[in-house]
Ligand SMILES: Nc1nc2c(ncn2[C@@H]2O[C@H](COP(=O)(O)OP(=O)(O)O)[C@@H](O)[C@H]2O)c(=O)[nH]1
């Protein structure tokens with residue numbers, strides 16, 4: 001039992017008060033050891049009194065924090081510390097204090113303590129939140145590539161920091177999606193997008209900075225925002241069933257124009273000409289292409305600027321390339337004047353040297369030739385990584401270089417399927433090739449990938465191979 | 478003209494993407510470059526003005542492998558679109574083997590498509606080349622815009638405007654989303670190679 005009148009207790013309290021007042025004034029390392037000693041003494045004496053034990057622990061940890069962290073808001077920390085000490089004093093010195101009053105004082109301290117802890121935890125993110133907020137202000141001012149970019153950047157930074165916090169991350173996901181939308185739509189973005197960004201941000205800020213909220217309260221804020229986002233999304237989504245008259249312009253409304261090259265063509269009746277070959281592109285094909293490309297490029301995305309080399313780099317690269325040639329010509333043209341430099345003779349003058357090096361040139365000519373099979377096969381092989389647009393074609397037996405079996409975990413499988421496709425001309429085989437190549441790409445990026453990571457891809461692959469084997473068996477019968 | 482090194486058995490084929498400015502030529506090459514990044518082993522070179530428009534040209538070379546013992550190197554170029562760069566356009570067309578004409582299907586680009594194609598004919602003439610005898614593929618780009626309530630030219634009219642006389646194979650495309658970019662490319666590459674196959678292979 002903690003007995004305020006016992007001499008031992010009186011002495012311990014006197015020491016504690018003394019060390020505490022020094023610490024508050026100086027906050028120095030040597031004194032903190034003494035302060036901790038007196039706290040430990042009191043903790044022993046107060047053993048069993050949960051309230052006093054807890055208050056002493058708070059005082060101890062805040063002092064330790066103050067001593068170590070000089071950067072954090074000292075005023076706030078000191079105010080909290082003294083307030084808790086006052087609660088502690090009020091409990092032990094007022095003999096008449098009821099249990100209820102003690103509990104009230106304790107609760108007061110506890111909330112101060114939590115508040116401080118929360119602010120300390122938040123400190124590293126506070127600047128990021130503020131940056132996000134000011135990015136939103138700019139976005140409210142004007143939607144342009146700079147502001148949308150800055151906004152996404154800030155959202156992503158916080159996302160990295162808060163990866164493990166599902167709740168925060170969910171808010172950030174909504175912001176991220178809205179950011180993408182405004183970036184894509186630019187000035188034509190629905191005004192509500194920015195309003196919604198603001199609302200979601202305010203809720204995130206509330207949740208992050210206001211410590212007192214219960215989990216239920218936080219969750220309900222999030223659910224509200226998710227609902228708002230869904231409503232917004234439904235609103236901006238282009239209507240699937242739009243009146244047919246709306247998209248294509250009525251041909252009758254398009255004025256007659258003289259077709260290109262009319263003055264150069266020997267042909268006279270252009271109006272009745274047969275349209276010779278038009279490959280159209282349906283919405284479905286377009287969507288399919290996008291999905292396919294997404295699958296192919298899923299994992300590591302290089303920064304978009306990377307494939308393009310810096311202009312200066314290229315200009316100063318000592319290695320001669322056709323680009324250097326062209327640049328020289330363009331440069332010469334600027335220096336000599338276009339007539340001299342761009343004269344066709346210039347192009348040919350180069351070729352004299354070429355021939356000595358074994359170079360020959362062939363003039364192209366449209367002879368409406370069908371390409372020989374070797375050309376078609378080579379091009380198909382090169383370009384079909386997963387191009388669903390390419391219909392399965394009959395192919396000739398493999399050229400020698402195609403018999404090389406590719407390395408890697410599923411390389412041999414890809415090879416076998418490709419051969420089956422060429423030699424047996426099986427249906428569905430193209431689709432399987434596509435899946436295999438996608439898988440191969442995924443494996444290339446991450447050799448440690450496990451089936452469990454991509455169950456969908458593996459399962460559909462297994463199904464596809466299964467049906468292929470069936471077809472083959474039937475074919476053999 | 479296709480350059481062939483008889484000693485090393487390497488064939489260089491030059492394909493130029495031509496068309497009105499902002500039509501999507503660079504976007505075609507960027508898509509190809511992105512999609513085949515791993516396979517190309519080469520880098521795309523873009524010489525751009527500060528506002529992201531093609532300054533001189535874009536250049537994307539790649540090796541498609543061997544055909545009948547010849548190593549085939551395809552070089553893709555774009556030309557700058559701005560009117561004032563016509564001299565550069567002419568230079569880039571030097572030695573061209575195949576052309577993709579990238580037209581913009583937006584209704585307000587209709588005249589520019591026609592003008593650009595007429596200019597292509599003239600520019601080729603300065604190299605003693607005849608557009609009517611060149612491997613050529615038409616691409617009607619930005620077809621995706623029809624879903625965004627932007628007035629576009631129906632493909633039948635595109636054909637009439639641009640392809641009445643040339644009768645080249647034509648593709649509706651969306652370079653931005655990758656729709657028919659590769660089929661366009663495959664087509665021009667195979668046409669171009671076919672045009673020299675008799676002499677070469
Ligand atoms: N919607 C849409 N925009 C496109 C398409 N292709 C290109 N663009 C856009 O049109 C603009 C000009 O494209 P760019 O490739 O630079 O044209 P270039 O001048 O012919 O090289 C860019 O903003 C592209 O994003 C397309 O297929 N659809």
Ligand SMILES: [Mg+2]
Pocket residue numbers: 502503504530531555556557558
């Ligand atoms: Mg360009």
